[in-house]
Amino acid sequence: MTLDTLPEAPPLAPRRPLVRTFHGVTLADDYAWLKDANWQRVLRDPSLLDPAIRAYLEAENHYAEAVLRPTEALQKALVAEMRGRIKEDDSTVPQPDGPFAYLSRYREGGQHPLIGRTPRDGGDTTTLLDGDTLAAGSAYFKFGGTRHSPDHRLEAWSADVRGSEYYTTRVRSWQTGEDLGDVLEQTSGGVVWGLDSTFFYYTGVDENHRPLKVYRHRLGSAQSDDVLVYEEKDTGWFARVEESASGRYCVINTGDHDTSENWLIDLSRPDAVPRLVAARETGIRYGVYDRGDELFIHTNEGDAIDYRIATAPIATPERKQWRPLIPHRPGVYIVSVALYAGYLVRLERANALPAIVIRRLADGNEHSIEFAEEAYSLDIVDGFEFDTTRLRFTYSSMTTPAEIYDYDMASRQRILRKRQEIPSGHDPAGYVTRRLLATAHDGAQVPVSILHRRDVCPDGTAPLLLYGYGSYGMAMPASFAANRLSLVDRGFVYAIAHIRGGADKGWGWYLDGKREKKTNTFADFEAVARALITQRYTAAGHIVAHGGSAGGMLMGAVANRAPGLFAGIVAEVPFVDVLATMLDDTLPLTPPEWPEWGNPITDEAAFRHIRSYSPYDNVVAQRYPAILAMAGLTDPRVTYWEPAKWVARLRATMTGGGPIVLRTNMGAGHGGAAGRFDRLNEVAIAYAFALHAVGRNSDQAD
Structure with a gap:
């Protein structure tokens, strides 16, 4: 030195x-x-x-x-x-869902996000969670997941105050701005709401910091009364919950680096039990996305090293029912999938360069979104709405600040919604x-x-x-x-x-x-x-x-x-x-x-x-x-x-x-x-x- x-x-x-x-x-x-x-x-x-x-x-x-x-x-x-390169009063592009559009933003000089929403058609922003206020007095503060209820009355939110990734989950009312009495300790941070907004699913983290158990929590009850709906017995596997593409199911995804298994829980029934999609088989990884009575499966099954996409009836989703849709192509890695009511979107990567490919499900017609730079990055931004033709994605390169686009999958029109601002100039x-x-x-x-x-x-x-x-x-x-x-x-x-x-x-x-x-x-x-x-x-x-x-x-x-x-x-x-x-x-x-x-x-x-x-x-x-x-x-x-x-x-x-x-x-x-x-x-x-x-x-x- x-x-x-x-x-x-x-x-x-x-x-x-x-x-x-x-x-x-x-x-x-x-x-x-x-x-x-x-x-x-x-x-x-x-x-x-x-x-x-x-x-x-x-x-x-x-x-x-x-x-x-x-x-x-x-x-x-x-x-x-x-x-000087940070826009201090920055905000995400509001993400629409029903009558509202949800966003996070920062105030000038603020360290932590503010979580809020606006009326979908425009109007003032209501802030529900003020990260700076919540962090006051803590040496460390970081939000985990935040998710509004289907009826838009409540927001489940979590935070870690030590950096140890043990999250505490709470529920706040959009009407009063106050937290309810529900306090859940040692969670992994995220929740999946039931359709009637009276309960949700979450993953608990054990004494060795392993997320092995999925619980159902009913609002107004104590954490000790939560119902264990799934327990992963293999300590080498971790479990997590996520909302399915249509919002109809809670998906329990469990697995390790080589193998995965998925279970579906009907969110319309507070007493529903998990239903297995396909039993674990060493070396087989898969993820599931639902559309009506049809399941789309992103998997490496069948020696598909770079993955393929199959479909199956939700009523009989076991592996023998999987029908090929997008074949495996060596060297073209299907990184991730986003499913909408009428479209299947996949993010692919070949030779370290990503691409977005859109498939119209009615007739199988496909097209890609083109980009010009020699090296760049793409990400699909998850939205709340399923029955839509709008796809949101981000683009940047090592020289080009991030750009957020809304892309109409039917008309193929691309609208720039936001370009990362560099206040000091770039x-x-x-x-x-x-x-x-x-x-x-x-x-x-x-x-x-x-x-x-x-x-x-x-x-x-x-x-x-x-x-x-x-x-x-x-x-x-x-x-x-x-x-x-x-x-x-x-x-x-x-x-x-x-x-x-x-x-x-x-x-x-x-x-x-x-x-x-x-x-x-x-x-x-x-x-x-x-x-x-x-x-x-x-x-x-x-x-x-x-x-x-x-x-x-x-x-x-x-x-x-x-x-x-x-x-x-x-x-x-x-x-x-x-x-x-x-x-x-x-x-x-x-x-x-x-x-x-x-x-x-x-x-x-x-x-x-x-x-x-x-x-x-x-x-x-x-x-x-x-x-x-x-x-x-x-x-x-x-x-x-x-x-x-x-x-x-x-x-x-x-x-x-x-x-x-x-x-x-x-x-x-x-x-x-x-x-x-x-x-x-x-x-x-x-x-x-x-x-x-x-x-x-x-x-x-x-």
Whole structure:
């Protein structure tokens, strides 16, 4: 890092080895003590954290503050720039439903959304939920789900006040603006209303933070009286509820990363019981959408790696009744489906580029919506109305701010409803976005999306931030993000590596980067870095790698494998202790994650493979780049002790380089700070660290 001297010595974590043996292999973990023995209680009440662990994390925060002190002016400049690109009194485009149109908005200077509605044909906005007021007095506040009742009298809403993703669900009256007496603790946040607006379904979260039970709540009753309507017995599966396409059913979707199962509950009957669609079959995933007496099924059944669409009668929805509608086409991944009374819409992706395809159900006629840029992002916006010809979608690219369109599927007219406003100004013509291909070690062609200022020429001298994720089949969109302009305007090239493990090039691209093929993810990222060097976008030692969560695992892996490529690494909530976490079946996500990584408890081959790449287990005596690890104390997904242990082992083992910095948000979880402006402070820390790592220390854009 371009700091001549460090302000002080970093904290020294005591070594207290925990020795265990698995499959004949003895593991010694010097820093296992950083995991609080009562971590479940800490998620609910952070004040219960073991004092010795708290003291260590606070010492690390003190050291991080000292290391980053020379960047304070830069951080302030970055926050000011990024805030200047936010329209502070912004609002969503109202979403119509019956007599009203529902929206969320922000007030000038506000941190949290305001939830409200307007009369459908225009008029004043009524605000029901004021996030800023509700957040007052809480160190953390984040809305979960909000959903109005079918009769438009009530709004079910939920919030998390610790960052631990334990939501409390309440019900508020649109007439009085007051909450009813219904208070449901430890929920996953969302609800599905019954058609008569007197009851709803929700998912409860257990002591190990697993959503396994679905309950029916009748308004006016106590949570203890709620009726259990479904319980998932496999702790490796999670359950959730959602409203069906027509609004006629509550869909219980349960599954893991490889397999799924769906149940339907008739919302017209308060005493209805769930009805199975098709029994679980290992490796078969499916989602369901209803239209009258017909069910549409989005599935990989029948070796349809990139998915197909089938139909079945709702009366007999079992798998043997599935009739083909949209066939499987290898390499064209059907990402998602939206069903309307007269139209079937599918979002597809091929070669890391999305497309929207619309099918008129009356005659099967299809058309696509065309876009011109070389790399871009599309999303379908869920609406409330089923019998409509209006489709809402968002479009953006790395240079083009988000645009929201209403598209008439019958007339094929596209109406711009909103364009993201950048108050401080943004000229897309001043930037260039490109799509390149990097050749991986086995010949695979890895897409790369690139953004840079038009006056930055590829001459091999520019610093470059390379972002990657590469897990769970999640694709990284080439979308607009105003914050990254603060790097690009300082001469950075910004690149996204669409590596295996994500579904950027189809579901097969994901399968080629999971379990026994996981190291393809890391090799692809390195191949992208080297391709960008070869094509003179940057140089070795001028690259800052950035990833979070499973992308943080990627950061830890490439730090071990190819440290010389990078000037710095930013790892947010990094999943770096993969082996120990997958060996601990009490943790919230461990059993559901075994299909993704393998089960090292029962499978020796999985144990040895995970051990071969798990970042914490592969720290070696070598020079490491500057590393910033960012964690959240109440994170139930990547627990705080993973980055804490990783940092301790790095410092104790490395032969040079660094510094290695750990910053733990003591009042937040996986997503960091919840307030939209508070979050900018964390982004500024990451960006200031990246700028310092490559010697760009100015607090002004070029």
